[in-house]
Amino acid sequence: MKNLEMNRINKKLQGDKKLLSIYFSAGYPDIDDTVTIIQDLEKNGVDMIEIGLPFSDPLADGPTIQESSTQALKNGMTTNLLFNQLENIRETVEIPLIIMGYFNPMLQYGVEAFCKKCQDIGIDGLIIPDLPVDVYNEQYKTTFEKYGLTNVFLITPQTSVERIRFIDSISNGFIYMVSSASVTGSNSGFGKEQTQYFKRIADMNLKNPQIIGFGISNNETFTQATQYAKGAIIGSAFIKHLTTKGVGKISQFVRDIIN
Amino acid sequence: MVMEYNIDEKGYYGEFGGAYIPEMLYPNVEELRQNYLKVMADPSFKEEFDQLLKDYVGRPSPLYLAKRLSEKYNTKIYLKREDLNHTGAHKVNNTIGQILMAQRLGKKRIIAETGAGQHGVATATVCALMGMECIVYMGEIDIARQAPNVARMKMLGAKVVPALSGSRTLKDATNEAIRDWINNPVDTHYIIGSVVGPHPYPDMVARFQAVVSEEMQWQLQEKEGRSTPDYVVACVGGGSNAAGAFYHYLEDTNVKLIAVEAAGKGIHSGESAATSVLGKEGIIHGSKTLLMQTNDGQITEPYSISAGLDYPGVGPMHAHLYKTGRAEFISITDDEAMTAGLRLSKLEGIIPAIETSHSLAILDQKNFKPDDVVIINLSGRGDKDLQNYIDYFKL
Numbered sequence: 001m002k003n004l005e006m007n008r009i010n011k012k013l014q015g016d017k018k019l020l021s022i023y024f025s026a027g028y029p030d031i032d033d034t035v036t037i038i039q040d041l042e043k044n045g046v047d048m049i050e051i052g053l054p055f056s057d058p059l060a061d062g063p064t065i066q067e068s069s070t071q072a073l074k075n076g077m078t079t080n081l082l083f084n085q086l087e088n089i090r091e092t093v094e095i096p097l098i099i100m101g102y103f104n105p106m107l108q109y110g111v112e113a114f115c116k117k118c119q120d121i122g123i124d125g126l127i128i129p130d131l132p133v134d135v136y137n138e139q140y141k142t143t144f145e146k147y148g149l150t151n152v153f154l155i156t157p158q159t160s161v162e163r164i165r166f167i168d169s170i171s172n173g174f175i176y177m178v179s180s181a182s183v184t185g186s187n188s189g190f191g192k193e194q195t196q197y198f199k200r201i202a203d204m205n206l207k208n209p210q211i212i213g214f215g216i217s218n219n220e221t222f223t224q225a226t227q228y229a230k231g232a233i234i235g236s237a238f239i240k241h242l243t244t245k246g247v248g249k250i251s252q253f254v255r256d257i258i259n
Numbered sequence: 260m261v262m263e264y265n266i267d268e269k270g271y272y273g274e275f276g277g278a279y280i281p282e283m284l285y286p287n288v289e290e291l292r293q294n295y296l297k298v299m300a301d302p303s304f305k306e307e308f309d310q311l312l313k314d315y316v317g318r319p320s321p322l323y324l325a326k327r328l329s330e331k332y333n334t335k336i337y338l339k340r341e342d343l344n345h346t347g348a349h350k351v352n353n354t355i356g357q358i359l360m361a362q363r364l365g366k367k368r369i370i371a372e373t374g375a376g377q378h379g380v381a382t383a384t385v386c387a388l389m390g391m392e393c394i395v396y397m398g399e400i401d402i403a404r405q406a407p408n409v410a411r412m413k414m415l416g417a418k419v420v421p422a423l424s425g426s427r428t429l430k431d432a433t434n435e436a437i438r439d440w441i442n443n444p445v446d447t448h449y450i451i452g453s454v455v456g457p458h459p460y461p462d463m464v465a466r467f468q469a470v471v472s473e474e475m476q477w478q479l480q481e482k483e484g485r486s487t488p489d490y491v492v493a494c495v496g497g498g499s500n501a502a503g504a505f506y507h508y509l510e511d512t513n514v515k516l517i518a519v520e521a522a523g524k525g526i527h528s529g530e531s532a533a534t535s536v537l538g539k540e541g542i543i544h545g546s547k548t549l550l551m552q553t554n555d556g557q558i559t560e561p562y563s564i565s566a567g568l569d570y571p572g573v574g575p576m577h578a579h580l581y582k583t584g585r586a587e588f589i590s591i592t593d594d595e596a597m598t599a600g601l602r603l604s605k606l607e608g609i610i611p612a613i614e615t616s617h618s619l620a621i622l623d624q625k626n627f628k629p630d631d632v633v634i635i636n637l638s639g640r641g642d643k644d645l646q647n648y649i650d651y652f653k654l
Contacts, residue, residue: 059545183441
């Protein structure tokens with residue numbers, strides 16, 4: 001736990017600011033865009049970044065992230081290449097960096113080797129949607145902690161109170177709150193049902209702050225979500241922006257969200 | 260009896276299995292896990308399941324002594340005639356079981372994935388039978404390749420949705436079905452077609468298919484005065500017909516199990532589906548098992564002339580049977596399978612599905628003894644493959 005106290009994520013979570021976190025697929029639109037995108041996001045006031053490690057079969061993602069992931073793989077992205085690209089990232093970037101990816105590529109790299117490499121580079125945490133809580137707890141928790149990595153778990157509107165309490169008890173950063181029963185990239189705005197769910201979770205007074213993701217796409221949804229939570233994560237909307245406007249217009253996207 | 264080869268209480272076969280699923284799926288899978296054994300043990304469930312298997316599917320399927328085939332190979336070969344089931348394959352045993360399960364869990368909407376369309380047809384069939392909404396995900400490429408089965412599903416009232424992502428085949432159809440389930444967590448049941456996916460699916464599907472070996476036991480008793488053969492042979496894509504054929508013999512090591520995989524154009528040709536040889540341990544569709552993948556952990560696209568065998572993984576039960584050596588795994592090429600399919604047609608008047616032809620092809624490789632009793636699971640009929648046979652043999 002000693003390592004984690006120094007973690008950039010925990011420091012960031014301590015302030016009063018509502019946090020904007022951005023997700024993108026590493027190696028998209030072009031293979032060499034990874035570092036530029038990270039630097040530009042920080043420069044424009046983004047608080048935290050989730051770097052997507054592309055996977056051939058991203059079960060929890062909608063079409064936008066699937067396509068960017070597929071394109072990144074076609075561009076030649078691999079786990080090793082991503083680590084190479086990020087080798088000197090801490091010379092220029094200070095905000096928390098999280099790698100988000102599916103479990104199989106990490107398993108093939110070797111979980112311990114993967115964690116060690118993350119620590120060497122200065123990655124602060126991991127989000128692995130298909131690594132179940134119980135398997136993490138029994139098999140990998142010690143390894144993650146050894147390398148100072150925060151592992152972030154998801155909860156959804158269907159997650160039981162009991163399970164939320166359990167997830168809270170084994171988390172040591174923030175809880176990734178999935179806004180609705182959906183894959184990533186649905187953006188119809190938040191209705192009453194969702195705001196009630198946001199409120200219900202806020203009222204649980206969990207030990208870990210919550211950051212809301214899935215369905216955040218503009219200033220309105222960002223504001224709504226951060227009324228109830230510490231921050232919000234935007235993925236698909238940002239990737240769409242990269243697809244249509246290119247990597248040169250990141251400032252415009254971030255400005256529109258934070259306004 | 261110690262269960263060495265069946266599932267443990269945590270949902271693993273040895274080191275394989277488990278439920279590696281996103282949190283969004285947890286409530287759905289957990290609901291199923293908590294209920295499936297209870298539901299299956301309920302006498303009213305058993306009664307309805309058995310009744311439908313008998314009157315609707317046409318079970319028991321015959322155990323047929325193939326005389327001419329036996330003479331040719333100088334051994335005693337029985338064929339378990341799953342090809343005679345309604346819809347033409349073993350797949351319907353599972354879809355009948357799962358639709359009854361879905362009803363008892365109060366589900367209103369059914370989703371399924373399909374590759375060649377056999378499981379899709381079997382699912383559409385039981386949905387028509389029960390008057391339930393049915394959505395079948397099918398890779399865009401498979402839709403083009405398997406037009407007759409697409410038409411069947413539509414005629415049965417199902418909606419066929421093309422999977423447009425990734426390689427646009429079975430694994431992507433499975434991804435789409437899983438995404439649908441994430442988006443519809445309350446009213447929907449996902450009928451997986453093989454012994455794959457997160458626990459409890461591999462076990463549940465194996466139990467529904469177990470009727471195959473249950474019948475073999477008493478049928479063989481009637482014919483041979485013994486309930487156990489020397490060999491049981493079945494082909495493996497995901498592995499549901501093999502799981503059913505092996506199930507009641509798993510712990511009896513006097514019965515030798517042979518799992519037959521598709522070598523495609525040759526195991527090392529780059530166009531193959533021989534997962535036991537080419538696969539490595541990893542995670543696919545929520546299960547820890549053997550799968551074909553790059554060094555980087557990206558799942559690769561398998562190939563076989565048989566659309567039912569080109570899945571990049573195998574069910575966790577089979578990964579365990581392979582790893583422990585409990586089952587012998589043999590790979591059969593496209594050419595060997597096609598030849599064996601034509602041979603069975605001419606010798607016994609039975610046109611097998613190309614999947615099943617792979618099982619028959621091992622007769623040329625294994626030297627069975629004259630007094631061996633060999634059961635080959637004839638998992639499906641070849642009607643759906645006629646065009647393939649015609650093109651291949653220029654008939």
